[in-house]
Amino acid sequence: MTPNELSEALSAALAAAVADGTLALAADEVPRTVHVERPRQREHGDWATNVALQLAKKAGTTPRAVAEDLAGRLGAVPGIAAVDVAGPGFLNITLDAAAAGELARTVVEQGAAYGRNDAEAGTRINLEFVSANPTGPIHIGGVRWAAVGDSLARILQASGAEVTREYYFNDHGAQIDRFARSLLARSKGEPAPEDGYGGQYIEDIAEAVVAQALAAGEPDPRTLPDAEAQEVFRARGVDRMFGEIKSALHDFGVDFDVYFHEDHLHESGAVDRAVARLREAGHVFEADGATWLRTTDFGDDKDRVVVKSDGHAAYIAGDIAYYLDKRERGFDDVIIMLGADHHGYVGRMMAICAAFGDTPGKNLQILIGQMVNLLKDGQPVRMSKRAGTVVTLEDLVDAVGVDAARYSLARSSVDSSIDLDLDLLTKASNENPVYYVQYAHSRTVQVDANAEAREVRRGDAFDPATLTHETEAALVGRLTEFPRIVAQAAELREPHRVARYLEALAGDYHKWYQECRVTPYQDEEVTDTHRTRLWLNDATRQVLANGLGLLGVNAPERM
Known part of the structure; x- marks a missing residue:
């Protein structure tokens, strides 16, 4: 007997009690499914339910009276060996060995389908995770999201949801300019700019960009004026870096359905359309030469500038347009996975969700992941041979393999920081x-x-x-x-x-x-x-x- 079959037996017993007048409830007040769970102590039986406590007050009687009536009815159900009433009205149910053991055949016959359910059926979910800037290899925090995000996508799909894995490609903004300047400087043998990026990977990509240009019969980008050279390194460097990111994720068992470019939001007019829609709803106002979104109306700690006084869109403008874009693509739930340093981001994003008339926590869900610390020989591992300043996806896989890396990162709640002992994860x-x-x-x-x-x-x-x-x-x-x-x-x-x-x-x-x-x-x-x-x-x-x-x-x- 499966939990679903036991739940159906409980519902049938309740319906019978209502039908013969024992239980003073309307027929539509009988739950269609009754929750059962495994008792913590084996001697309390195979399954337990508190349904009697849930219904007694509505029926004008005591939980124990409801439980005792149900116990008598369930005792006649084939496969149930014993039903005990415990405490104020808990039901502890013991199955006979044959009824319990029948599950073994059920599992084998269902095969890969066993465990699948329809709890999320009919729900279209956009799941955005990793979304590392294409300015360097994926660091260990992003690796955690790769493992957890892909696992969550699989679990949601197994529960009937239609899931789209999405990667937000940050190719718009100052970090890309710093990346291009770093590549240009390294190609000339100069130190990286003070606000630039370091690590062996910068030199590798810079050399690859030069080689690619020369192989294509183009001028050596190092000989071009700085503005032109920077654009070459920007375009080709970002493309190469992102190619490496996608390849590393693929080798880690993670592939995305959509790679969404931030630039598209600005070039397509999506930002302007999103702001206009919020303005029509009365949530946008002008002050100090800038355009603001009144997020305090929706629980944020302060209102947010959407368009700065110089006419340039603030960073949150892209967030507004991106959320609306996902909803307009037909997704019911938008799930975003963010690192621990984005805690302050949650309030404003939930305010954006509410400003569009959606339900925060439902239409928009934000998961915050805590830090990952690597240990080797009992000491923290902080540096990468290639990236220089952070431990990367490739570093972790090289140390323990894909399976150990994925499992160890997915086995802890994202709410807690984790210490991964590399020595332990290689032990048989x-x-x-x-x-x-x-x-x-x-x-x-x-x-x-x-x-x-x-x-x-x-x-x-x-x-x-x-x-x-x-x-x-x-x-x-x-x-x-x-x-x-x-x-x-x-x-x-x-x-x-x-x-x-x-x-x-x-x-x-x-x-x-x-x-x-x-x-x-x-x-x-x-x-x-x-x-x-x-x-x-x-x-x-x-x-x-x-x-x-x-x-x-x-x-x-x-x-």
Whole structure:
């Protein structure tokens, strides 16, 4: 019996109580789905619900009276072994072994579809993440967003959402000019400007720009007047840097559906149109020669200049136009992932959302990620051989590999800073969380191979009533939770819930492996218990693979 089937049984019991007058509720007040969850303590049963506490007041009775009536009705449902009323009216439900173990076959038969749900069905989501300036390699903070953002996209899609991964290409503004001046200076053997960029990558790109121009039969850009030379280095340097960023992300398993250029907002007139729309709504005013957006009407700490007194658009003007552009492209929810240094950005963006008549926190959602610290030999790692001042995506992948990097960055809540121990992440031991989970998957594959060698095959032999060992009950219960975990991770925008679930599942599997044999001892005869355990082994393998896939991490067959 799955949680959904149990929820349906509870709803049916409530509907029956209303129909025979036991429960004084209108028919439309009976919940269509009843939330059930795993009790923290195994001895409290397989599932628990507080639905009696939720409905009692409305029905004019006590929670315990509702719970006791439901307990009597549920006791007659096939597959339910016992129903206990606890405390003021909690229901603790125990399934019989056959009903619980049936899930193993369900998982195997559903395969890659197990865990998918429709919690976000019908929702179009624009998910913007990374969006690093094309002035240098992606640093470790951006790498965290690459891992978390891509995992979140996968989880949202598994929950039925239509997701567009978007990268905002900042090719407009002072940072690009500083980048071009840095390339030009390095190409001439001069030090970088005081406000410019350093690192070996600047020299590499500068040399590549010169070589590309000469190969195309163009003048050596170093011989051009500074203004012309800077434009060459700007155009070709940004293009080359962004190409490197896209290549590094692709190798990390992250590809975007849309690369949106900031310049487009200004060149297309999108900024002017967005400001005009807010002006029509009465949220724009003029003061001190500048154009302002009255964001204080929507909770911001101060009003914001949109067009400066010199006629140039302020940075927030691009934000206004970009948000409106996403909504006009038909996205229901706009999710933006930002670094810890953007906390002050949230209030003004939510005010922009509200000014357009949208709902902050729904139509616009902003996730703030905290810092990532790398440790090697117990000491902080702060410098990159190539970038000079920051640790980059390539540095992390070179140190631990893609799988360990993605998993370790996605397994913690973005609300907390994390310390990544590079030595730990390269260990083939249970201390290393990604190894622990991947090893569980490879162990399920080895069990399959051993079973085949002893002619233990699933076939049609499946007797879930034989799954009576306490480790089997724990493992089946954990497998049952996977769809709920995926839906919850999507709803809360928290991919780390999937990773932590996988670690718990791996732990349950390793314990089961030590206690219950799939293959018989020596000359012992193969029984349906062995075959049924093979179903459970294969169900675990499927869920581990499905979960790792949601995090963009491989499920290896050998370790």
